[in-house]
Amino acid sequence: MEGDAAPTADMIRAQLRRLRIAAGMSQEDFGRLVHYSGSMVSALELGQRPLDRLFLARADEVLTTGGLLVYLLKLAERDGQPSWFRPWLDAERTARQLRCFQPSLIPGLLQTENYARAVIRCDDLLSDDEVERRVHARLDRQSILTQPDPPQLIAVVDEHALRHTAEHMRGIMVEQLTQLITYAQRPPVSVHVIPAEVGVHVGMSGPFTLARGADGGWVGNLENQLAGVVVDRDGDVATLLSRWETVRNEALSHRHSIDLMKEAVDSCT
Structure with a gap:
């Protein structure tokens, strides 16, 4: 954890140490219960190693915290998001409807873990730890779709996003497309595909997402190579x-989009 996330990460380490001591366990005793060495526990408590989600999940179980440490890690990951992204996270979290257009990728809210990791890992400037942090942060965002009163998500993707045929991506794409079809077949998600035969259209200028809040007002998000707006x-x-209406009108119906996604799965196998 770096930058703005550091205070929250330090709090997690302090809580972990306090709870362990309150339970009357040494680092060695605690390590045996969570399947980590005592030296590893010490390194995590001292901040010499980055916080590990699996470790904290096991720590929550052993210390019967009700998931406190993992929850605090989610807060730390949110604090670690770039400052430009936080206003959009707030809009996304409180939205009643989301409209997302992606010309080249599966939308982040619908990505599998392996697909998200493959996409994020394309940035060779990121360390393995940072890749994993970003993967988990992306997956945590998806919880808005499984909350008691989820927003409606309407996604439009270009057919090109379904057809990554490189050998190392085939298994990942089968898993991803299978999940996408599952999402598309149940509320509150609707997925529509712009077929390749459409050719040039206004959405080729780039991806965008729109969020409608409880007050009926809209806010948008544009991403680029450096940041987002x-x-x-x-x-x-x-x-x-207006551009959303254009790309939505270019896309296939719900049923025909699912048929095209199923055909894309078959082409990967």
């Missing part, structure tokens, strides 16, 4: 809503 000016939001 939250769009909330009325004129800009109106432009994105």
Whole structure:
């Protein structure tokens, strides 16, 4: 954990040590119960190694915390998000409807763990620990779709996003497309595919997402190679809503989109 996430990470380490001592366990005793060495427990408590989700999950079980340490890790991961992304996370978390267009990738809220890892790992400037942190942060965002009152998610993807045929991606794509079909067959998710035969269309300018809040107002998000931009000016939001209608109209129906996704699965096997 680095940067803004450091205070939360330090709090997790302090809580871990306090709970372990309160339970009357040495680092060696505790390590045996969570299947880590005593030296590893010491390194984690001292901040000499990054916090490990599996370790904290086992620690929660042994210390009967009710999931406190893993929950605090989620907060730390959110604190570690770039400052430009946090306003969008807040909009996404409170949205009543999300409209997402992606021309080249499966939308993040619908990605499998292995697909997310493959995509994030494309950035060779990231360490393995940072890749894993970003993967878990992305998967945690998906919890909005399984909460008691989830937002409606309407996703439009280009057919090209379904057809990564490199040999090392085939198994990952079968898993990803199978999950995408499962999502598309049940509320609150709807997935529509723009077939390759459409050719040039306005969405090729880049991906965007729109979120409608409980008050009915819209906010948009644009991502680029360096960062992202939250769009909330009325004129800009109106432009994105107009472009959404265009790409949605280019896409296939719900049923035909599922048929195309199933055909893409067959082409990977």
